[in-house]
Amino acid sequence: MKERVHVNDLTTLFICPSTEWRTLERKAIADCLYLRDSGGNPILFCVKGSYVDREADKKDLPRIYYTGQKLDRLFDLRYIRDMSKILKENRFDIVHCYNLDFIWGLCFVLLSNPKVPLLLTFNHFLNYTQKSLWQRWLFRRVDLIITFSQTTKEIAQETLPVSLRKVKIAGGGIDILPRPERVEKLVKRLGTIVCGAEDYERVKVVIYALHALIPSTVDLGIRVEFSLFMEDEQEEIKKALEELIVTLEMNEVVSFKPLLSEYSPFKEVDVFVSTSFEEPFNDYEIMALLSHVPVIFPRTASRQSILLKYKWVGESYYFEDARELKSKLLKLLINEQVYLNELQESHEQIKDLHGIEAYAQRVSGFYERLYAKRLRYLRHKANLN
Template identity: 25%
Template sequence: MANIFRDQQNILYVCLGSKWGTRERMALKDCLIARETGHNVFLYCLRDSIVNLKAKALGIDCLYHVGSISLNFLKWHRLNAFVQYLTKFNISLVHCYDLSFLWPASFYLKRKTKISLVFTFNHEIKKFYKKFWHRNLIRRIDQVFLPIKEMADGVHGHLEVPIRKFEYTGLGVGRDIRISTSDKSTGAWFVGCAVGGHEKDIDFLRPAINAISSLNTKASLSKKVKLLIYSEISWDKFLLQDSVRELISDIGANDHIFLEFTDDLTEACLKVDAWIGLDAKVPIEDLLVNSLLNNIPSLAPRTYATKELFRKRGRLGETYKSGDAREIREKLEKIFNTYAGYIDRLESGRDELVSDFGIEFYKNQLLMGYEKILTKRERLIRHKRPKGL
């Protein structure tokens, strides 16, 4: 039986995103957890992507994807470097985060039965993958990590991964670095949001900017509202910096909307009075939950996950229809008009949130999941059944 705390493993993490969001932060978090436990970790990524730069700063060994990001069947031959890394570094476990990489990874690992294959899904799956060759490759997956149980039906329905292979991890957030209220300015309501640095179009930011401007024009609150748009990438490097500044200037919001650089978004989101999640492509963002865990009411894009979160735990925050500036304005107004009530609910519900989304629960689920599938792979090899579990 494998012992994840005793037996050193060589683990290859695959994260080919060019973005900087929940998925990329989870990949780096998993790398650090495995390394701190004593394992050798490697990150297979795009050269000079944000996750690559962050990984290098953390001292994580990076291996690079060669060729186009397109991974359709006719281009799988370009993954020779990936296959060579498996042998060169004696990889025992591959942990992937990109749905597009599921198929080639499963295909090549069919012939490498000693290597365990794990996937983390934290994004919505829109297509159905039920053709024969899909089902054949899906059988190669040993374990699927999901941040929330509400994702299970969607993943199972679209990919037909057996429910028995699911493990629920939470998001591993909520470091106890809460900012005391005395550290915050009382002259205005401060609202934060985050951008990743990869964006090329201003449309995703326009609703939040317009909502803040409209809220201040309406003057229904006792204090002005200021929006801090945070990024871990210098704004000077943004392709859309000029268009964002132009929009802010055109609506006369230079005194209320600011572009901020930060070394750590998880800390920045605790320095405001409320947080707006902007990414509607993931069921639930890590920064949003991190804010809740540190008593910051949050406004989240309305997904099945965020609706269920607030339904089960009370009004810890609000949801809005993605792209709807009017609803963002109305929900922020609601939060600030009854702010003490949100804080009380966050205080009383914090222990339950930590239990489901905190770092200790996440670390335990991740490592125990690894141990379970490594043990199953050992048994599989011992009984010479190479076609899967």
């Protein structure tokens, strides 16, 4: 008789020693919260003082810190030592990693520990395959790769040394919060979220596009406001953007707003402009769609697949092309009701794939099955001996 394993009985080590604040980092925090709320025991490994650490502190999540200052993504002996020391305690039932750069040292450490399942959440653009002899040797220790969409699943299958059956789609795991009722008005609120200093050039393109858009909206009798949502700590990039806004004389159009929560921008804006070109999947974009907010997507294969399936939920633009972005914004503002109708019709389909309930059910199933499988393997091996 098989012993039933429940996710709330598991102690899980979440590995996210990143200094960035992107979809993978936000997902690590969200998964920790879900497991804790389900009765499980999550522990987060991160860099002290990082975005991840600060968010985990707000949520009162237990943490173990990397003993260095900044992790070397290619090879970090201190990281391997930290992992060896932590995993020797034998108190973790699952290890879940949130970045491909951090998986290799983890695989090396866990080769000598067959009891613990290892999962990787994957959300990367890779320019070359990761299939050298040593990568194949290490990657055989990975039990499962979790992806957010069909496109990211295909990227993983094409570039990583893993069998097709080990790559699964879990969806985005986006919670849905009620949005205030839309009221028809002449002021259209556009917005974007600034996640770090590397966003400066991309946000600058959006501001130039907005500057070119204003005369056209005046002719149509539409007033446009643009909000930049950002963390309080981002003073350097805020100062640089303020200088650009003053130079373009857009003080009355562009404003800075605090990012109070992941969902707060989508309660305010009528159109969300995404600048996340470096990720195949971006959680903010799906939050916007599920909040009935049309999205201007970066043009990538994964975003084009969304627009192919749900044609009028938004538009896409090419990086650094302010003229195209301006024309797409104008098209969306003129035909806003068409996009809102499509978002209403597509809501349940998007929710079924990317909603929090569906995601939680899938990931819980992965944890339980993999842990039970490893347990059966060890028992069978013990019986043979």
